Amino acid sequence: MTVDYRETVFLPKTDFPMRAGLAAREPEILAKWQQMDLFARQRESAVGREKFVLHDGPPYANGHLHMGHALNKVLKDVINRSQQMLGKDANYVPGWDCHGLPIEWKVEESYRERGADKDAVDKVEFRRECRAFAEKWIGIQTEEFQRLGVIGDWKRPYTTMAYEAEAQIVRELGKFLLNGGLYAGARPVLWSVVEKTALADAEVEYHEHKSTTVWVRFPLLKGPDRLKDASVVIWTTTPWTLPGNRAVAYGEDQDYLCLEVDAVGEKSRAQVDELLIVAAELAESFCEAAGIVERTVVWQGKGADLAGSLCAHPLRGEGYDFDVPLFAADFVTIDQGTGFVHIAPGHGTDDWHLGRAHGLEIPQTVDADGSFFEHVPLFAGTRVLTAEGKDGDANGAVIRALIEAGKLVHKGSLRHSYPHSWRSKAPLIFRNTPQWFISMQTNELREKALQAIDQTRFVPAGGQIRLRSMIEQRPDWCISRQRLWGVPLPLFVRKTTGEPLRDQAVVDRIAAAFEEEGGDAWFNSPPQRWLGNDHDPEDYEQIFDVVEVWFDSGSTHAFVLEARPELKWPASLYLEGSDQHRGWFHTSLLESAGTRGRAPYEAVLTHGFVLDEDGRKMSKSLGNVVSPHDIVGQDGADILRLWVVASDYSDDIRIGQHILKQLKDSYRRFRNTLRYLLGALEGYDKAEALPLEELPELERWVLHRLWELDKAVRRHVENFDFHAVYQDLHSFCAVDLSAFYFDVRKDSLYCDRPDALRRRACRTVLDLVFDHLTAWLAPILCFTTEEAWGHRGKTPESVHLRLFPDLPDAWCDETLAEKWAQIRQVRRAVTGALELERAEKRIGASLQARPKVWVESATAKTAVDSIDFAEVCIVSAIDVLEGDGPSNSFSLEEVPGVWVVSHLAEGEKCERCWKVLPEVGQVAEAPKTCRRCADAVAQLKAAE
Incomplete structure (x- = not known):
């Protein structure tokens, strides 16, 4: 009589789907976060903790996100989430650069398209159109950043065009004006004839030009x-x-x-x-x-x-x-x-x-x-x-x-290589113009900036040398622009001497007005409003230049970090692309060193640029542009986030269809690991858990690996090395768990009776693995881990309200780890021999085999003999001998001193666990089973 034992086997069960469907699921998770106000909940839970403030380098509000934005913002989010889970208060305030030529250029284009004369339009009205343009794109980019899973204070971002920001920029300029650092001068600057303005170094790119x-x-x-x-x-x-x-x-x-x-x-x-x-x-x-x-x-x-x-x-x-x-x-x-x-x-x-x-x-x-x-x-x-x-x-x-x-x-x-405007792509000229400068010599600004660099941590370390060399060589800082859309340069110049008016009361009046009305007030107010009763407007010329946008963004530390009590000054970290050594890192350093005597950051992290799969710069003309919108819409944001950490972002990184395919394979490894854990833990109750001292060696080895990983993950997070986090976690899932521990313990999970100590021990450890793995992966795969955590039904309600679990040092067992390293080496040789047997069609499954193994090392032999090595090798029986194997034995070059000869196992196949054993069929109540399976079947019948 044939008995169907399938219903008696405890196969994994879970509703967590194998197919991710991230593009559809992620918006649902985003809606959940918004409904529960996850960011506010994180802030509540972090009250009183050490602050970690990654100050956002403001992107420009003038278009859809590109892959560089995605790399930058995802990396920032991974860092913030990790620091939060380390037990800090990682409050992130996103921001935007809003002033400057790119937006003014776009608004002018709209005038040209309809045949209107920009110069005939009222200045304040033109500025309002620029403001509206920036506001539109801030709204669009906010949605696009959030779709990437980036968490932050999206309800209260900062913008350089906010009235309070413009007012503070005036105050910061006033400090340079009052300390003598700001002066008028004529010198050659890189000038765009097309855009009719001076350009900063960061606004210049070099192309081949015929001269x-x-x-x-x-x-x-x-x-x-x-x-x-x-x-x-x-x-x-x-x-x-x-x-x-x-x-x-x-x-x-x-x-x-x-x-x-x-x-x-x-x-x-x-x-x-x-x-x-x-x-x-x-x-x-x-x-x-x-x-x-x-x-x-x-x-x-x-x-x-x-x-x-x-x-x-x-x-x-x-x-x-x-x-x-x-x-x-x-x-x-x-x-x-x-x-x-x-x-x-x-x-x-x-x-x-x-x-x-x-x-x-x-x-x-x-x-x-x-x-x-x-x-x-x-x-x-x-x-x-x-x-x-x-x-x-x-x-x-x-x-x-x-x-x-x-x-x-x-x-x-x-x-030859020649400077061009990065907006109009037109060649530039050096042209002598009257401009306003901040002196690098006055008040020892250069020396203060160099000293501040020496006190700053740079990741990678080469960034320090690069920024230092730039500061050592840079000329005085030209901060004036002959445009309209920007913070007005709030200066009056005495007509008889050409000297700027240095009066704190005037600066304060201008700042107070800007705080209420914005910079537009400069263009629609009489000079007397600013000069007050102490100065005659007839004696002064009002300057109508605007401040270059790099001074705007270089001042963000003043109107964001210092202005918001939930943040701190200096920032824990500034993070941008490597081009910002001459941009935001540079100007923030000069502004802060000139007004506060030190850098506004404790550390600076730089990432490379995004290239196509062949290492080329992306461009529409080459047809090689990869859009984050397309990736998210097709594969989901977690794939994009995985790309960020799977790459060595300290250098330029590549993306394309082949790379995305590899990433999706890696993602499936993580997802399948979580799915297996969820399935294996179906119905698990904490009452099932065993204490450490009752766990078998194999389970204690897994706990040791968790302890090692915890130390590694924390170290990598502090070093901002998420590429290493990815490698360690992927190797753990693929090698330690899937290819070893899961494989070895599936027999016990599926076939042991529910109250068997070995099965309970396994589920005890799987529960811990799930808790730790979801925590470590949460900053990276923020949507997938949230989905998995929800399926587990644990508290808190979001994985992102957790901290990295604290692991007891009792889990660390180096002696055990060394022993199991030897066991796994011997197992490699056995597994290799069995693979050859399968390839030659001599066996179908490894349980049909009874290998004979010779081990040269007495230490390794002792280690193997102390455990159920047949279970570890997933065979029905195994014989281990000390010494050299016969000449016809199988061996691996990378596993010296181990030889294997494969034999068929003796006995009958158990219809429940599929092991081939002599004892099969000896229990009449459970025909064609081994004793272990017969006992499990009997226990299940008794439970019914």
């Missing part, structure tokens, strides 16, 4: 006696800057030659018998370019020999009748050109510094629209760049003038 190059004669008026009638030859990629030339630079220690031209090629502009001075190492390439086929060296010397020399401007007699001195400069190189650099103090940083050092005129030559001013001889009205950012006619006009003056030696072209 016209010229070699130009500067006739010597005064120099070494042997160089009478010679010309210094300069080389430049910007011919249009020559009207601004006021000097020539040379390398003091460089070798120079004076060449007498003996013969030239057919189209050469060089002249026979003329004398040309160039660097010795560049003479050959110069002659080849200029078509000089024969020459004689008539003088050679060092750059220092040219000290005190004077040249004539190449356009002398055409309005450029000043002398051009030669000066030594350490920025002169001999990589290309002639070894001489023409100096236009209004069109380059090095040029400006050299000009200032020698008291040169800093000429104003180019207007905001890229055209030469009317006072510029020969070139008034010509344009360097057009309004669309294309090459204008200035270069051509300068070159024609040089030809007519007989001063052009040669003309060519060069493709």
